[in-house]
Amino acid sequence: MRKRLHLPAIVAALVTAAGLLTAGSGTPAAAVPATIPLKISNNSGRGDALYIYNLGTNLATGQQGWADSAGNFHAWPAGGNPPTPAPDASIPGPANGQSLTIRMPKFSGRVYFSYGQKLVFKLTTGGLVQPAVQNPSDPNRNILFSWSEYTLNDSGLWINSTQVDMFSVPYAVGVQPTGGTTKTTGHLKPGGYNAFFNSLRSQPGWAGLIQTAPNGGTLRALSPLYGVETGGLAANVMDDYVNRVWSKYSSQTLTVTPFSNQPNTKYFGRVSGNTMNFTNSSGQTVTSFQKPDSASIFGCFKLLDAPNDLVRGPISRTLCAGYNRSTLLVNPNQPDANNANFYQDGVTNQYSKKVHQQMVDGKAYGFAFDDVGAHEALVHDGNPAQAYLTLDPFN
Template identity: 75%
Template sequence: MPHQLTRPALPLAAAAALVGGVLVLGAPDHAGAAVPDTIPLKITNNSGRSEPVYVYDLGTQLSSGQQGWADANGGFHAWPAGGNPPTPAPDAAIAGPTPGQSKTIRIPLSGRIYFSYGQKLDFRLTTGGLVQPAVQNPSDPNRNILFNWSEYTLNDSGLWLNSTQVDMFSAPYAVGVQRSDGSVSSTGHLKSGGYNGFFNALRDRSDGWAGLIQTRSDGTVLRALSPLYGVETGALPASVMDDYVNRVWQKYTTSTLTVTPFADQPNTKYYGRVSGNVMNFTNASGAVVTSFQKPDADSVFGCHKLLDAPNDTVRGPISRTLCAGFNRSTLLVNPNQPDTSAAAFYQDAVTNQYARAVHAQMADGKAYAFAFDDVGNQESLVHDGDPRQAYLTLDPLS
């Protein structure tokens, strides 16, 4: 089945969509490109694992809009036509660095950089494009492969590169960018022992969160699914957020939730009050601008469905603020949102325990643990308008 993204873990500067199972990334066009068509990506294998590593650069060539893959030299190759049922995609694998070594490739696309250990990933093509791995599906051919990916946009405005746990927490890695002055910015490293610490945090709970963990028949821990996929597959109880959502709805029946969605527009405010099953938001004039039905866990974890966030200037910004507040459980303790104080996040007994564990194990506290984790600048993202080199560091699974 095609992989359906909840929300690409990319900056607001980048627009994204999933077309026929293909991740299509882009950003505003700018005349007079200051950024080369390709930049070097230095991949360092600090994983400590002995298996071969395979790397893939998949996505969309912004200059042509074509979907395809890139070779190690940055050469672009458009995907051939797919079929129904899906047909095997061309082998886009690049041999990665051996343990303790580095390898530099050139990246020309905007999309995803996959890496896998010990086995090549199985990509297929449908009539609509590339089928992304969807390991929440037990029959997905990549289900028993240890792999992960990073997402990026490269265009005339520079490079945006992030680590992501929006869909799953798996083989750890960090990303970085070298600026024109030679300095390097990086993010995504776990604390020492953070990989095992994350899984232990889920295992130590008795309320179903350990059900997110997937292991191979040989005992290898492969990943933890995001709670969105946990709910969708039944690995996590669908009622897991009900108590918190009900308390939020009760509170704002008699009080007002104030949302100031734009940090640079402090006078743009919306006011939420609950009436029955609906939270209505009004503007400063008292006119209702948008309304939300009481969300379920699926909507909260995916920031979609009942918390849909269109790319507009009103509903989308309010929805992303609500989504962050529900996942971080800040809506009861602070009637002014977004709450950007990380010390206040995940303190309620009912919260996104997956996101809580991810952030707790990050060396800098930054992560993309759910779709709108960039609210309040909590995301694991590097960006530079004049990048000289990008970095992908494969870290130990310990």
């Protein structure tokens, strides 16, 4: 199954295309060290064992592997077909009420954390097989776990709290600049964990996203994309909204201004038949999109593919955000900067809506391009002294 490592793949695009990481992000005052400390605090209230994994790509060499608690890099051995077991990269995590500090190397990767059981990782000839719990036969299907994505490089640290693939373990991330105040994101409101699942269960047609353990306990809610792919969510759930968008922009123009720091760069969309064509300010057609289906909208791929370029990708990112947030009908100028308009239509990404509703700061990665307009749960600093991962209570 397709796995998307969202944050590390697009950090450069965020800086260049959206200008999202400039304000308040800090300019490196000195060389970023080879490793920085990551303080992991277990405030979960759970008594089961905790396991930590730091997996990713060594930015100095391009090798895939894992880091031990001291931040030392270990390359994965060659995999096989069928996949072979990966070396045990787990780090014993802190008990409930305790903290542990490990070292983060210059990686683009993920920090996984699992409760009660170690995760099962395998290696193919192409590299690491990430957990894919939308597959009922995945060995991690009944394990309670999640992950944070991060990039640490010479320009600083980016670290997120992500629900792009699933909503599961409540946690938050943070970064403390050298001599500065810690920035955090990802904390749920008091009672937010239960409120999210209760709201999703009561939303007609959306309860099928929830996966439970053999004992009946709640494990996670899959993203709408995986819900569509597995049959837990109707494949036509967004069709009515798409049809209304198509009708509106058959006679009106949709204006996309994809770069916040380039307000004069605009693209103009009009629908003709099954195609939405975009022109630039000179009237030249620059790209076209076919009428998207629900999977394309929720995954921001397929018919809404977003290559890492300066035209189609930025337009597609903006469209993806507009469809998921259901703002395309209320504002012909996108992206919509007024978050009061988000998720107000009866047809919308209810999963992302409910995730955002329960966040203390309102920010989340409810879908892949939730960073359009800086609504994502991401912290960055160019001169990081320490990072934080806080595992919060399940209430």
